[in-house]
Amino acid sequence: MQNSLKNLFPNFSNELLSSIAENATEQDFESGTILMRTGQYIKNTILITKGKIKIYREDEDGGEFLMYYLQPGQACAISMICATKSQKSQIMAKVDEDVSAIMIPLHLMDKWMMEHRSWYEFVIETYRNRFEEVLEVVDSIAFRSMDERLEFYLKRHQDACGCNEVKLSHQEIASELNTSREVVSRLLKKMEQRGLVKLNRNQIELLR
Amino acid sequence: MQNSLKNLFPNFSNELLSSIAENATEQDFESGTILMRTGQYIKNTILITKGKIKIYREDEDGGEFLMYYLQPGQACAISMICATKSQKSQIMAKVDEDVSAIMIPLHLMDKWMMEHRSWYEFVIETYRNRFEEVLEVVDSIAFRSMDERLEFYLKRHQDACGCNEVKLSHQEIASELNTSREVVSRLLKKMEQRGLVKLNRNQIELLR
DNA sequence: ATTCTGCAGTAACATTTATCACATAAGCGT
DNA sequence: ACGCTTATGTGATAAATGTTACTGCAGAAT
Incomplete structure (x- = not known):
């Protein structure tokens, strides 16, 4: 695990990688699994190491609007954002291609922000990328x-x-x-x- | 300034408030002023102390789609997100009601994340709120x-x-x-x- | 081979949204 | 009061999208 992590998350410091190895567990999910439901409380931050996840916004009538994909080397921004106050998820995450993911307990997500510069940068970068991606989605539906x-x-x-x-x-x-x-x-x-x-x-x- | 700041940002620590007083300047902008253009580089993080700002997403043909409002006690999430890598703005910000704003140089925004717990929490909270707000906007145009x-x-x-x-x-x-x-x-x-x-x-x- | 099932194609129609054209009204300066 | 400008109201029509209903087709199951 250590080794492939180093490839997927090249900017993580060795200390961070050790912390991950100590505290986080890797889990597999089959295609079709709902990893996170709208309204559900979030327990972990998820780092994808394999496969593909689709993030949807749901409406009351069961509509599932695709927001974006999560891929190896990426993390779920929503789970990070919700970390601080154990917020409810505002989105639904469905496994598209069989996924392996590293599950990081939420309190560590928060703790590491102070301890590991590379984690901090990764989280900020994740926020930024997802925000940008969502803005592009807004473009597509607002203007096109x-x-x-x-x-x-x-x-x-x-x-x-x-x-x-x-x-x-x-x-x-x-x-x-x-x-x-x-x-x-x-x-x-x-x-x-x-x-x-x-x-x-x-x-x-x-x-x- | 110190005093009203304490009211508008009640969770800021005294140390943080002092840092702001030392390093940031308050500036006024008239209604109609474009505070930030799409594609422009961002130089400051902005804390609103008075007035109202509207955040728009623009398309190539000059369309201006309203994303959300910024109000006293709030900050511009985009300017925070873009901080780390002096990114270009993906949005346009227009003063709706005469604004007073505290301009914080970007490098401090980043530095304070490590030094002031209350700043860190404020930034994360800002991200979360804006993300939620944008998701609601997506709802409205995707489903309604x-x-x-x-x-x-x-x-x-x-x-x-x-x-x-x-x-x-x-x-x-x-x-x-x-x-x-x-x-x-x-x-x-x-x-x-x-x-x-x-x-x-x-x-x-x-x-x- | 026959049936069954889900997917794709398409016509007809309904509804929503966009566009054009023009009328009316409200406020403003003179 | 008069004319000017801008905002609003509204009908006619076009274009885009949604809905209904039906057809045919391919692969799976029997």
Whole structure:
């Protein structure tokens, strides 16, 4: 663990890495697991070492709007933000690809801020990145129409998975954009006509 | 200054207040002043002691989407987040009501995190509040239609100004919601019919 | 092979939002 | 009072998005 951690979190000091090794446990979660529910109290800060997590904002009617991805080398900003006052989670986190994660008890998260400069910097950096990412999401829904939002969605998927195949049904995409399947189908067809994608069953190939 | 600061930021330690008194300057800004532009480098962290600031997200075509308000006792989270690496601002800040603000050089913002527990807690709390607020904004645009968004907008205005009069033209409201004046006019009329508001020229009275 | 099931395509229609055009009204300066 | 400017009201229409209903297709199950 120590070794791979050093690769995933290259800026962590050796003291910090030792503290992690002493105090934190690594846990595995299968694809589909809900790691955190809206309204639930948060017990740990999570560092991802393997796999992929999707962070959603939920509404009262069960809508699940995709906010962003968490990947190896990253941490859950929400869990850090909620640390100080054992706040409730305002988001839902679902495992997208089988995940290994390091679970850090919340009191340590707070304690280490003072003890480890590299932890402090990592936390601030995490805040900053997530804030930026959320602002981009706001852009996409505040200023753009559904066709552009769909392209934005596919682009982020591409960035997150590092490949050009989207193995999701139109229905799943529609849910994460909070629109309907028919709209997604229509827009994808148009994108296909523009030569941006190739449509197959349960799979969309991104051509650029 | 010392005294009013103690009231506005009751959790600041005396040592922190002294540090602020020694190192920071208070500055006044008139309504309408742009305190921070998108893409600009940030030089200071800002603590508001008087007035009101509106934080916007801008798009390429000059759209100005209202994110949230900053009020006395609050600080600009963006300027804190950008502190560590002298990042560019991702938002635009405009003075809404004449503001007095304490300008804290960025390197102190960072330094105090280690030296003053109460500063650290304030910063984390600021992050958390802003993140929450932005998530609520995401909700409103991701899940709700324009009529609900308009009500949400008016409600926030009410909370921010602590009064029931909105002294804005329909055009201004439309810009901050990134929609058109006609839509706002029509929706306001409907709200008036439902008895939620009373419409006057350049002023909307909120009835509940 | 046949049936079943979930996914995708698409037409028709409803609703919401955006845009254009113009009328009316309110306040302001002269 | 008069005309000027800006804000608001409103109808007509267009465009985008959401909804309903149905079709066909592919793979899984039998």
